[in-house]
Amino acid sequence: MSKDNPTLIESATFPRHVIAEIQRAAKTGIYDIRGFGAKRDIPTFDDLVFLGASTSRYPLEGYREKCTTEVILGNRFAKNPIHLKTPITIAGMSFGSLSAQAKESLGRGATIAGTSTTTGDGGMTPEERGHSKTLVYQYLPSRYGMNPDDLRKADAIEIVLGQGAKPGGGGMLLGQKISPRVAQMRNLPEGIDQRSACRHPDWTGPDDLEIKIQELREITNWEKPIYVKVGATRVFYDVTLAVKAGADVVVVDGMQGGTAATQDVFIEHVGIPTLPAVRMAVEALQEMDMHRKVQLIVSGGIRSGADVAKALALGADAVSIGTAALIALGDQSPEFDDEYKAIGSAAGFWDDYQAGNDPAGITTQDPELAKRLDPILGGRRLANYINVLTLELQTLARACGKSHVHNLEPEDMVALTMEAAAMAGVPLAGTDWIPGKGGI
Amino acid sequence: MTEINLDKSSVRDLNVELQGGSSGDKFSVNNTVGKHALSVGLTTAVNVEINGHVGYYCAGMNQQANIVINGNAGPGLAENMMSGEVRITGNASQYAAATAHGGLLVIEGDSSSRCGISMKGVNIVVGGSIGHMSAFMAQSGCLVVCGDAGDALGDSIYEAKIYVRGNVKSLGTDCIEKEMRDEHKAELKELLMQSKMNHGVEEFRRYGSARKLYNFDIDQVDDY
Numbered sequence: 001m002s003k004d005n006p007t008l009i010e011s012a013t014f015p016r017h018v019i020a021e022i023q024r025a026a027k028t029g030i031y032d033i034r035g036f037g038a039k040r041d042i043p044t045f046d047d048l049v050f051l052g053a054s055t056s057r058y059p060l061e062g063y064r065e066k067c068t069t070e071v072i073l074g075n076r077f078a079k080n081p082i083h084l085k086t087p088i089t090i091a092g093m094s095f096g097s098l099s100a101q102a103k104e105s106l107g108r109g110a111t112i113a114g115t116s117t118t119t120g121d122g123g124m125t126p127e128e129r130g131h132s133k134t135l136v137y138q139y140l141p142s143r144y145g146m147n148p149d150d151l152r153k154a155d156a157i158e159i160v161l162g163q164g165a166k167p168g169g170g171g172m173l174l175g176q177k178i179s180p181r182v183a184q185m186r187n188l189p190e191g192i193d194q195r196s197a198c199r200h201p202d203w204t205g206p207d208d209l210e211i212k213i214q215e216l217r218e219i220t221n222w223e224k225p226i227y228v229k230v231g232a233t234r235v236f237y238d239v240t241l242a243v244k245a246g247a248d249v250v251v252v253d254g255m256q257g258g259t260a261a262t263q264d265v266f267i268e269h270v271g272i273p274t275l276p277a278v279r280m281a282v283e284a285l286q287e288m289d290m291h292r293k294v295q296l297i298v299s300g301g302i303r304s305g306a307d308v309a310k311a312l313a314l315g316a317d318a319v320s321i322g323t324a325a326l327i328a329l330g331d332q333s334p335e336f337d338d339e340y341k342a343i344g345s346a347a348g349f350w351d352d353y354q355a356g357n358d359p360a361g362i363t364t365q366d367p368e369l370a371k372r373l374d375p376i377l378g379g380r381r382l383a384n385y386i387n388v389l390t391l392e393l394q395t396l397a398r399a400c401g402k403s404h405v406h407n408l409e410p411e412d413m414v415a416l417t418m419e420a421a422a423m424a425g426v427p428l429a430g431t432d433w434i435p436g437k438g439g440i
Numbered sequence: 441m442t443e444i445n446l447d448k449s450s451v452r453d454l455n456v457e458l459q460g461g462s463s464g465d466k467f468s469v470n471n472t473v474g475k476h477a478l479s480v481g482l483t484t485a486v487n488v489e490i491n492g493h494v495g496y497y498c499a500g501m502n503q504q505a506n507i508v509i510n511g512n513a514g515p516g517l518a519e520n521m522m523s524g525e526v527r528i529t530g531n532a533s534q535y536a537a538a539t540a541h542g543g544l545l546v547i548e549g550d551s552s553s554r555c556g557i558s559m560k561g562v563n564i565v566v567g568g569s570i571g572h573m574s575a576f577m578a579q580s581g582c583l584v585v586c587g588d589a590g591d592a593l594g595d596s597i598y599e600a601k602i603y604v605r606g607n608v609k610s611l612g613t614d615c616i617e618k619e620m621r622d623e624h625k626a627e628l629k630e631l632l633m634q635s636k637m638n639h640g641v642e643e644f645r646r647y648g649s650a651r652k653l654y655n656f657d658i659d660q661v662d663d664y
Contacts (some may be wrong), residue, residue, distance in 0.1 A: 029658045030656075142558065143520060143538075143558060147501075147520070147522055148483070148501040148503060148520075151501075172656075174656075175654075186579075187541070187561060187579045187580050188598055188599075189599060189654070192598075192654035192655060193656050197558065201535055201539055201558050201576075202515060202516040202519045202534075202535040202538040202539070203496075203515070203516070208496070208515070211477065211495070211497065214451075214476060214477050215497040218452070218455045218480050218481060219480050219500065221459075222452070
């Protein structure tokens with residue numbers, strides 16, 4: 001309904017953004033490709049609340065009583081597991097989709113905060129390795145820039161089977177972002193669209209994956225933790241198979257997870273939300289008696305210490321942030337609002353990461369734009385943000401009486417909606433009812 | 441010559457020993473019985489002779505080493521090889537030299553489907569024939585086939601070059617036959633010589649990218 005004219009009623013089936021998309025499609029003949037993650041309203045961690053301690057439980061004193069946040073990842077088979085000060089890690093984002101300065105900022109920020117960062121498609125840059133104390137090297141279907149020297153320089157290896165924004169899909173780095181350096185790292189001509197394959201070129205299925213993991217361990221002397229990352233779909237089975245294949249760590253990325261360039265129809269309509277994905281992954285680990293033996297990292301729409309605390313309470317060992325980390329660096333900053341508007345967007349709405357003309361200088365290969373991000377300042381902002389999330393996480397854990405953030409548990413939470421109760425497997429607030437599990 | 445018998449040594453023992461070898465060292469590996477991940481991640485110019493059939497990913501990510509396999513290989517032979525030479529006297533299964541960046545892979549027998557998938561600079565010479573979807577999304581390097589090629593050869597190929605002596609069942613999207621110029625004849629002659637294949641360069645035809653799919657064009661959508 002228009003606020004100026006109450007007789008104008010907007011259609012629920014054809015609201016303005018749907019009409020605009022039909023008009024855009026009719027004009028261009030091509031689907032919408034964009035970055036960012038799912039924008040639709042779905043059940044999230046916001047639909048859960050913690051039951052702070054009171055008569056039946058006692059809380060811990062903020063800033064005084066210890067509530068530790070250290071996490072060890074990858075101690076199942078790897079000789080050198082990862083030790084982090086906080087369970088908030090940085091997700092894989094490529095050099096190519098991001099500028100070299102942005103990658104350096106992520107490394108600096110993660111290092112100050114005592115956590116890990118992750119490469120992406122296109123290989124490892126010296127800037128990133130040099131500025132990241134703990135660097136996870138992604139092993140992706142395209143194998144752009146993949147080489148055994150970098151593999152050995154990594155602290156962990158993440159085999160990427162899928163991504164929450166597009167489970168079952170590959171990537172596309174459009175020609176405008178293929179600078180000479182990006183092209184050289186990927187062994188492709190400059191300026192062409194680069195397709196990142198949707199599945200690995202040298203195996204199909206979990207039995208092959210087991211052998212692939214063996215090969216990677218043999219090449220790296222069984223030192224590096226091997227993560228397996230999946231986009232959240234058939235989470236219970238995918239996690240089970242990843243563990244069976246020999247993963248040290250499983251990463252589950254929900255549908256809110258971001259991307260640099262994917263079809264809008266993929267981002268919005270494939271995959272399941274992070275909320276049920278955590279529960280399903282934990283159930284799979286528990287059924288195999290591998291919970292806390294194979295660690296679980298959850299990503300996709302993590303924004304606050306509350307999100308982190310809820311993911312951990314459902315049983316995750318750590319989380320990853322991607323989009324939120326870019327915002328911390330300066331993405332969507334009001335400082336660039338006029339420039340966002342000049343390219344048909346606005347601060348807070350910018351999602352054309354594929355276009356390469358990011359006013360904030362983050363999702364670009366344009367040297368002039370990329371200069372706008374000072375990697376030292378960017379790193380500091382990211383570290384501040386991670387520190388805030390960690391403090392918020394500790395605040396909530398202490399309120400629930402937990403001396404380690406991993407002691408948070410599903411029993412500490414209730415759901416505000418039936419959907420969230422069913423998905424997370426915690427009772428609807430004020431009841432003992434978990435939909436699908438009986439109760440009062 | 442150091443002999444490693446996989447009846448007694450584990451795959452871990454084998455790779456530790458080979459990875460620790462010095463340039464020029466010679467190793468022979470026996471009783472392989474199709475084991476996986478043999479002789480992977482080597483970094484020096486050692487000479488390794490493997491007697492018997494091997495499983496997945498033999499010679500994976502090879503750097504510098506000269507590896508000869510007297511037998512057949514499972515999937516992913518010499519996957520992501522960077523340099524050095526791998527030669528197999530028998531046949532290779534799927535995805536031989538997948539994503540390999542450099543070096544030379546010689547397959548004296550046949551190679552199954554997706555040979556040279558996403559190859560990134562490696563040279564591959566196959567004495568026999570290759571299966572379907574070979575050189576899919578091949579980026580750079582040369583694939584030389586002395587026998588025939590299966591369906592959809594070079595589908596979505598980038599800048600890799602394919603030379604085939606026999607018949608090509610069908611070409612994949614955006615792959616076309618190209619003129620054999622002097623520089624190609626010289627390149628092919630050199631590869632045939634290195635791989636010890638006795639064929640004349642004039643018997644081969646060259647295939648490569650039409651470069652029509654390099655930038656997404658809605659009018660080409662039916663080609664995908």
